[in-house]
Amino acid sequence: AVAEIYLTQGNAHRALATVQAAAAAYPSDQTPVELLAIEGVALKSLGQFDAAVARLTAAAERGTPSDELLYQLGHARLLAGDPANARLALNEALKLNPRHPASVQLRDEIDEASQQMATLQR
Numbered sequence: 251a252v253a254e255i256y257l258t259q260g261n262a263h264r265a266l267a268t269v270q271a272a273a274a275a276y277p278s279d280q281t282p283v284e285l286l287a288i289e290g291v292a293l294k295s296l297g298q299f300d301a302a303v304a305r306l307t308a309a310a311e312r313g314t315p316s317d318e319l320l321y322q323l324g325h326a327r328l329l330a331g332d333p334a335n336a337r338l339a340l341n342e343a344l345k346l347n348p349r350h351p352a353s354v355q356l357r358d359e360i361d362e363a364s365q366q367m368a369t370l371q372r
Contacts, residue, residue, distance in 0.1 A: 253288045262295035283309045287319050290326065299330035310339075317347040325356060333360055 253272070256265035269288045273281045290305035306323040309315065315323075324339035337360055343353040 253292070257288065257291060257295065262292045266292040266296065281308075283312045283319075286312070287322065291322055294322070294326045294329065299326055302326040303330050303332075315342070317343040317350045317353065320346070321350060321353045321356065324353065328356070328360065333364070336360060 253265040253268040256262070256268060266289065269285050269292060273285045273289065276282065276285075286305050286309035290302045290309060293299075293305060294302035303323070303326045306319065306326050310319055310323055320339050320343035324336045324343065327333075327339060328336035337357065340353050340357045340360070343350055344357065347353070
């Protein structure tokens, strides 16, 4: 909860330090989904996109991911240069909640960019 507050305040470094300290109390294969997700979002905020994808993927693979977690994963994948897998994560988020605003917006941005690329390649 404290790490989430740091994130909302724009202090990703402190959020990351806080969540990593909390995660250290668990064996690496038993880190709670919530901690993995917060760590992933903090890493994404710090521009560490590949590490963010790894943490968010681990969180999504444990249990049933939320629409927000899948959105965060999709966004991280896009920032890491993987628009195809970003779209897959967003599609999963939208299956859970077809009106998830951030997922709808990001999916539309990916579609628009894909259309622009297709036009340029003609």
